[in-house]
Amino acid sequence: MKGRKTEEKGTGEGHSRREVLKSGGVLGVLALFTQLRMGTAEHHVDAATSGGTRFLRPPGAVDEDEFVRRCIRCHKCGENCPNSCIRFVGPEGPPEARGTPYIVPREKGCILCTKCNNGCPSGALQPIDPEHPRIWQQARMGVAELDTNICHSYQGYVCGICVRACPLQGLALKAGLWEKPILDRDYCVGCGLCEQACVHMPQAIRVKPLRNRQPGEEVA
Amino acid sequence: MNKKSATKKATSELDSVEPCLETRKGNLRSDATTRACPRGAMFNGDCVASVKHRPTEASSVVAISDLGIDLVSIHGSTGTSPVVAPSDTGILPVLAGILPALRAAAQRASRPWRRRQKRWQGPGRKLQILRRSLQIAVLLLLILIPVLSLYDHLRNQRDEVGIQSRWDTRTVHSLVQDVEQPERFTQAVRGSVWTLKAGDFIISDPLAVVDFIAASRVLVDRFLITALIPVLLSLLLGRVFCGWLCPADLLFEAGSRIRSWAGIETDVRFSRRTKYALLALGLLAGLLLGTQFFAEIYPPRIISAEFYLWITFGVFGAGAWFFLLILAFEIFVSRRFWCRYVCPGGALYSLLGRWRVVRLKVQESSCTNCRLCDKACEFGLSPMQGKFGPECNNCGLCMRACPHASLSYRLSLPPRDGLDVVSENLKSA
Numbered sequence: 001m002k003g004r005k006t007e008e009k010g011t012g013e014g015h016s017r018r019e020v021l022k023s024g025g026v027l028g029v030l031a032l033f034t035q036l037r038m039g040t041a042e043h044h045v046d047a048a049t050s051g052g053t054r055f056l057r058p059p060g061a062v063d064e065d066e067f068v069r070r071c072i073r074c075h076k077c078g079e080n081c082p083n084s085c086i087r088f089v090g091p092e093g094p095p096e097a098r099g100t101p102y103i104v105p106r107e108k109g110c111i112l113c114t115k116c117n118n119g120c121p122s123g124a125l126q127p128i129d130p131e132h133p134r135i136w137q138q139a140r141m142g143v144a145e146l147d148t149n150i151c152h153s154y155q156g157y158v159c160g161i162c163v164r165a166c167p168l169q170g171l172a173l174k175a176g177l178w179e180k181p182i183l184d185r186d187y188c189v190g191c192g193l194c195e196q197a198c199v200h201m202p203q204a205i206r207v208k209p210l211r212n213r214q215p216g217e218e219v220a
Numbered sequence: 221m222n223k224k225s226a227t228k229k230a231t232s233e234l235d236s237v238e239p240c241l242e243t244r245k246g247n248l249r250s251d252a253t254t255r256a257c258p259r260g261a262m263f264n265g266d267c268v269a270s271v272k273h274r275p276t277e278a279s280s281v282v283a284i285s286d287l288g289i290d291l292v293s294i295h296g297s298t299g300t301s302p303v304v305a306p307s308d309t310g311i312l313p314v315l316a317g318i319l320p321a322l323r324a325a326a327q328r329a330s331r332p333w334r335r336r337q338k339r340w341q342g343p344g345r346k347l348q349i350l351r352r353s354l355q356i357a358v359l360l361l362l363i364l365i366p367v368l369s370l371y372d373h374l375r376n377q378r379d380e381v382g383i384q385s386r387w388d389t390r391t392v393h394s395l396v397q398d399v400e401q402p403e404r405f406t407q408a409v410r411g412s413v414w415t416l417k418a419g420d421f422i423i424s425d426p427l428a429v430v431d432f433i434a435a436s437r438v439l440v441d442r443f444l445i446t447a448l449i450p451v452l453l454s455l456l457l458g459r460v461f462c463g464w465l466c467p468a469d470l471l472f473e474a475g476s477r478i479r480s481w482a483g484i485e486t487d488v489r490f491s492r493r494t495k496y497a498l499l500a501l502g503l504l505a506g507l508l509l510g511t512q513f514f515a516e517i518y519p520p521r522i523i524s525a526e527f528y529l530w531i532t533f534g535v536f537g538a539g540a541w542f543f544l545l546i547l548a549f550e551i552f553v554s555r556r557f558w559c560r561y562v563c564p565g566g567a568l569y570s571l572l573g574r575w576r577v578v579r580l581k582v583q584e585s586s587c588t589n590c591r592l593c594d595k596a597c598e599f600g601l602s603p604m605q606g607k608f609g610p611e612c613n614n615c616g617l618c619m620r621a622c623p624h625a626s627l628s629y630r631l632s633l634p635p636r637d638g639l640d641v642v643s644e645n646l647k648s649a
Contacts, residue, residue, distance in 0.1 A: 065510060069436040072428045073515035074415045075528050079369040082376035088529070091538035096511035099525070121415050121422055122432050123440045 054094075055102035056190065056209040058086055059110060059139035060117030060126045064211045070124035073099035077116035077125060085110055103141070105192020105207045112139060112167055112191055135189070136168060142190025142209040144172070146183050151204035153180040162205050165197035181205070344620035351463065351615060355470040358413065362467060362524045366531040367392060368406045373532075375406075388531070412524030413467065414515065415446065422446040425461075425521070426454070426572070427565040431514045435506040451572060458573030462559060462566055463598075463613030468519030468543070472559060475551045476598060488554040489600075492611070495567035502564055514564050519543055556598050566611070574610040575634050580619065580627055581642045582606050587626040596621035603627060606641035 058077055061067050078086040078101055085108035086101045103110055112135065117125030128138045152159035160179025166172055171187040173194060181194075183205075192207045371392045374382040383389045396402035410417045415424040424446040433439060453460060462469055502513050515521055522539035529537050550557045559566055582593075582603055593603040596617045601608055603618040619627040630642070 066436070069510045069512075070432065070438070072415065072424075072432050072512060073521075073525070074411055074428070075525055076411050076415065076417065078532065079366065079410050079528070082373060084373040084377075084532070087533075088537075096509065099515055119410065119417065121411075121417070121424060121446060122428075122436075122443045123438075 054209065055089065055097065055100070056105060056142050056192065056207060057213070058101055058103060058116045058125055059112060059114065059141050059189065059191070060120075060128045061141065061213055062124060062126060063213055067124050068096055068100060070122050071100045072122045072124070074121065075099075075101075076119050076121065077101050080115045080119040082113060082115060083108065083111045086116060103192060105190075105195040106203060107196070109165075109192035109194075109196040110141065111193070112189070114139070136171070136187045139189045139191075140210060140213045142188075142192070142207040143185050144183055144188050144190065144192075144194055144205050144207050146181060147204045147206070150200055150202075151181065152200055153178060159199065161197045161199055162194035165193045167191060167193060344616040347616045348620055352470075354464050355467065358465050359467040359470060359523075361409070362412055362527050363531070365409055365412065366528040369410065369528075370532055372403070372406045375402075412521065412528070413465065414518075414521040414524060423449055425518075425565065426450050427514055427518060427568050428521075430503065430568060431506055431512045434503040435510060435512045437507070454569050454572035454576075456576060457578050457614055458576035459566060459569040459611060459613035460573070461569055461613075462563075463615035466520050467523050469559065471523075471547065472519075472550060472556060473598060475547050476556055478551055479555060482551075484552060486553055490554070490557070490561040492561060494561045495563055496571075498562060499564040499567040517542070518565050519546065519558060519563070520565070556600065559598070560600050569613075570610045573612075576614075577631055577633065578614060578629055579632050579634070579640050580608055580612060580614060580616070581630045581632070581640045583626045583628070583642045585643070586624045588624060590623070592621045592623065593618035593627060606639035608640050609638065 057064070057067060058081075062070060075088065078084075078088060085103050087104060089097050089100050089102060091098065101116070112130065114128040114130040118127050120127075126138075128135065132138060148154040158179045160175050160181065162181050163169060163173045163175045163179065168187050168189065172184055172189070174182045174184070176182045190207045190210065194205045195203050195207050198205050367388045370386075371383065371389045374389060375393075383393050392406070396405055399405065408419060411422075413425065414428055415422065424443065426447045429444060429447040432443065450461065506512055506514075515525075516539065522543050526536055526540045526543070529535060546558050554561075580603065582605075587604065589604060591604055594601075597603055598615065598617060599611055599613065601612060614629070616629075619629075632640075635641075
């Protein structure tokens, strides 16, 4: 692809090639070892730089920058997902995120089965115990945002469909008077089932993907 | 009337011989019987013998040949008027015209095949069958895994209509519907050649691992260990993934076959070091920019990803166009361009396989310097001189091509001078 158009000289002339290889290899090894830090599958996060991002990643994903570094684009999470909610960034996406998984919650939310992250070979998706009593601390993908200006329950119609759809019903989404959804951001994992279920068009409840997906404060 | 008598004589002699295939459609209409057959005799053969009625109207010949059927080898039995079946008996005359034509076409097509079969009689023939079977099995597995995955999706969603609307998931459904716990089968294998999970056993491409280390700057031990088996295999057998398992190699070799079949001679050569440079460059870019690039340009991964995207979402990604572009470039411009000069995975495997112990060796005493092995080598190495170098993928094509069985696999340490040449007789060794 980037080849010089030189005449092929066979494999006999070893010296110059060996030199090229040597220099390149030495450079590469040096560059690797200066930058390499030994670590395990755990990741370090900086809580201060929390913010939004473009793609809603599957549950258990490490922070966005680290996720793009770690994902080997093997599509295994999509193959393992029984809900087939995982999409992959196509050629229209940003080049550094191409081939990485994401979820469009309006079309299909995540059911938190944790099959995708337990099949991830490279630790881009951290393993999650689906029976964990506080799963909302491990599977933080995003946070829902409620627009009370268009939500049916806040506008005089009794709806409450998002509360019924929420897997953490009673924690993340509670039904108030006349089925008004009351959102608790500490418990919300951003699975997007409420956004998928919302009957208002456009949706009154939206999931905002998190750039920094570390667990929030200890919730009792 | 010399011709006539000659024809009669030849007819009696050649009654049991297969039909003459050289006369074509045009001959028949003009004057089929008086035209000399290239075999030196006219023939009244099986093709018309199968039809019972043999009228002698020449007009029916014209009618049938007007249909555009390639009326090969329908000659007159008496030499004066061509004999064919009557046109009013329906399908039979058409068959009488088509069948020998088909047979002729088959024989024409089989002529180069027969030559090729002769080449297949070398000592490495069974090895090539094994190699092709492995490659095709890998390719089929790459199609099977997304189908199983899709079936699993639909089954989990109780989507009976979705399962029945596709023939592939329908087939899987008919196979596993009576089995208890079909998940054991449908979820047994996941992934691709990039990283494959069979049961609890995970195996990954070393390129994926190296790229992961460079981009993430983290050593995850449970991921590193998945590349152990490919690395060990490459240390022992060299670039063996390229020649024996890679699905892209199968298609690129098909492209190479198309090249030779179409007689395309253009072969632009590049430097072999390009791939090592690209490997280093890609790792460096991944290191600095914090993302992985090889997954998007590595053909075996592209093929598996495109199969997955096509079967699951019904669309192709950009990778399909990239792959077809490479294939077209290989066919028309540069033979085996990607594997020889560019592939970063091949570069990594070459580096690992530099000290391989299973090596192809050329036997000096029986070699006649015919260069057939050099021509057969897909990677453009020089087997005749023993210059396999680090890039030999042990595919054994040179071994098959050798008419004197001068090439063979041997267990040996890498030679000091880089030449894999055996001086003594292989048979005695």
